[in-house]
Amino acid sequence: MNISFIGAGNLATHLATALMNAGHSIVSVYSRTMKSASELARKLGNVNVATDNLECLVPAEIYIISVKDDAVETIVERWPSKCRNGIVVHTAGTLPMTLIATTSEQIGVLYPLQTFSKNKPVCFKEIPCFIESNNEATLKVLQALASSISQMVIELSSEERKHLHVAAVFACNFVNHMVALGYELMERHGIPPSTLLPLIDETVTKLSTMHPHDCQTGPARRGDKQVIDAHLEELKGDEELRILYEEISKSIIRRFQQTT
Amino acid sequence: MNISFIGAGNLATHLATALMNAGHSIVSVYSRTMKSASELARKLGNVNVATDNLECLVPAEIYIISVKDDAVETIVERWPSKCRNGIVVHTAGTLPMTLIATTSEQIGVLYPLQTFSKNKPVCFKEIPCFIESNNEATLKVLQALASSISQMVIELSSEERKHLHVAAVFACNFVNHMVALGYELMERHGIPPSTLLPLIDETVTKLSTMHPHDCQTGPARRGDKQVIDAHLEELKGDEELRILYEEISKSIIRRFQQTT
Numbered sequence: 392m393n394i395s396f397i398g399a400g401n402l403a404t405h406l407a408t409a410l411m412n413a414g415h416s417i418v419s420v421y422s423r424t425m426k427s428a429s430e431l432a433r434k435l436g437n438v439n440v441a442t443d444n445l446e447c448l449v450p451a452e453i454y455i456i457s458v459k460d461d462a463v464e465t466i467v468e469r470w471p472s473k474c475r476n477g478i479v480v481h482t483a484g485t486l487p488m489t490l491i492a493t494t495s496e497q498i499g500v501l502y503p504l505q506t507f508s509k510n511k512p513v514c515f516k517e518i519p520c521f522i523e524s525n526n527e528a529t530l531k532v533l534q535a536l537a538s539s540i541s542q543m544v545i546e547l548s549s550e551e552r553k554h555l556h557v558a559a560v561f562a563c564n565f566v567n568h569m570v571a572l573g574y575e576l577m578e579r580h581g582i583p584p585s586t587l588l589p590l591i592d593e594t595v596t597k598l599s600t601m602h603p604h605d606c607q608t609g610p611a612r613r614g615d616k617q618v619i620d621a622h623l624e625e626l627k628g629d630e631e632l633r634i635l636y637e638e639i640s641k642s643i644i645r646r647f648q649q650t651t
Numbered sequence: 652m653n654i655s656f657i658g659a660g661n662l663a664t665h666l667a668t669a670l671m672n673a674g675h676s677i678v679s680v681y682s683r684t685m686k687s688a689s690e691l692a693r694k695l696g697n698v699n700v701a702t703d704n705l706e707c708l709v710p711a712e713i714y715i716i717s718v719k720d721d722a723v724e725t726i727v728e729r730w731p732s733k734c735r736n737g738i739v740v741h742t743a744g745t746l747p748m749t750l751i752a753t754t755s756e757q758i759g760v761l762y763p764l765q766t767f768s769k770n771k772p773v774c775f776k777e778i779p780c781f782i783e784s785n786n787e788a789t790l791k792v793l794q795a796l797a798s799s800i801s802q803m804v805i806e807l808s809s810e811e812r813k814h815l816h817v818a819a820v821f822a823c824n825f826v827n828h829m830v831a832l833g834y835e836l837m838e839r840h841g842i843p844p845s846t847l848l849p850l851i852d853e854t855v856t857k858l859s860t861m862h863p864h865d866c867q868t869g870p871a872r873r874g875d876k877q878v879i880d881a882h883l884e885e886l887k888g889d890e891e892l893r894i895l896y897e898e899i900s901k902s903i904i905r906r907f908q909q910t911t
Contacts, residue, residue, distance in 0.1 A: 567866050586815075
């Protein structure tokens with residue numbers, strides 16, 4: 392299919408690359424800055440138009456709006472009338488589909504659940520893609536489009552997608568931050584942080600066969616007040632870490648009081 | 652070497668198994684209950700004594716105390732006089748070595764940094780082992796013992812080990828809890844929680860080549876107040892999750908304000 396991209400950030404770059412590799416044509420790339428638009432167009436190789444002017448978008452069968460959440464509204468307000476005949480989708484976890492209702496009669500959402508970093512390739516095949524549309528015909532097109540790049544395509548309403556996004560913040564962004572805090576503590580005391588890696592690997596390897604509830608270990612899981620108090624005492628000089636340690640431990644303790 | 656084990660929990664079981672597979676002899680196993688002592692002795696195969704009476708421990712070159720933190724003191728108080736000639740070590744992250752000072756003149760610590768679940772085998776070779784002793788000769792013995800089961804043996808003081816343990820709680824126990832909370836949210840809204848797994852895998856795969864600071868993604872990383880507020884609004888009915896979401900987001904935001 393012919394696709395025009397609105398946005399050239401991490402997600403737009405990975406998604407456009409996967410779609411092109413699956414045989415689709417990216418006919419134009421818009422970005423707020425000419426620099427990013429050109430950079431993505433160059434990466435993709437055979438894009439005809441890179442632009443920082445929405446009016447220069449090349450009409451296409453599908454328009455993919457993949458910009459920061461708070462920039463979507465501005466894009467919608469300035470949507471070019473020549474682009475109202477195609478399917479318009481956004482890729483945001485938390486925004487409702489209806490936010491782009493005025494751009495076209497065929498709208499939808501294509502939300503790939505993954506964490507994208509620049510220059511770190513990902514295997515799109517294994518990324519769950521969540522889709523939504525305001526009509527059956529468009530949903531079928533999005534189903535086909537998503538299936539061309541991913542093995543796991545799931546229909547999900549805007550409301551459900553919002554729940555999913557919150558869950559993903561815990562399971563990805565907050566997981567990474569817990570590791571970052573562990574590293575910080577190691578670095579602060581001159582212990583090589585990479586010695587934590589086998590532990591982190593095993594923590595996550597378990598999850599492929601076990602429910603996280605059954606994997607929980609540590610002082611809070613055991614209700615070991617002596618160790619928890621010793622750790623809180625040690626973190627006394629760092630109010631932020633002390634509060635996090637205490638609140639997360641309380642949350643773990645509560646769960647195992649309820650079930651054992 | 653000849654080793655007597657005090658304790659038969661998850662860590663004791665995995666450690667005793669690894670030591671036996673490395674060619675050492677486990678000559679006796681003590682546990683608070685006869686049931687656990689026998690169970691571990693049976694798993695190991697050729698142990699002569701399983702007991703719930705400390706006085707029945709078989710004298711050995713090394714005694715490994717691997718029980719819950721708050722049970723170590725009781726073991727020390729009742730330590731049999733016939734066992735005062737060997738090396739006595741404990742395996743706890745947070746307890747100082749000196750806690751077992753009265754058991755023998757040669758004391759130490761052998762702390763394997765890993766999360767152990769029952770019936771889930773681990774590869775000990777890749778587990779960092781942190782050792783400490785009150786004298787050089789004993790330290791050498793512990794170095795040899797630990798090296799027989801692990802490729803990464805590191806000397807660490809009691810004070811440093813305490814820091815390490817707090818870091819490990821963040822990087823393992825709290826990581827697992829963040830995933831557990833993500834699963835809870837998915838289950839609560841009827842979305843298959845296993846669709847989070849590719850995301851979690853990628854989050855951790857990145858850590859093998861990138862510093863966690865450089866891997867951070869998500870609304871708090873971007874300072875995206877609109878999404879954070881929408882998520883807090885959604886969590887309004889669950890005060891515990893709302894507080895955790897807010898505190899962890901603040902902690903992420905603070906780090907990226909400082910550095911960018």
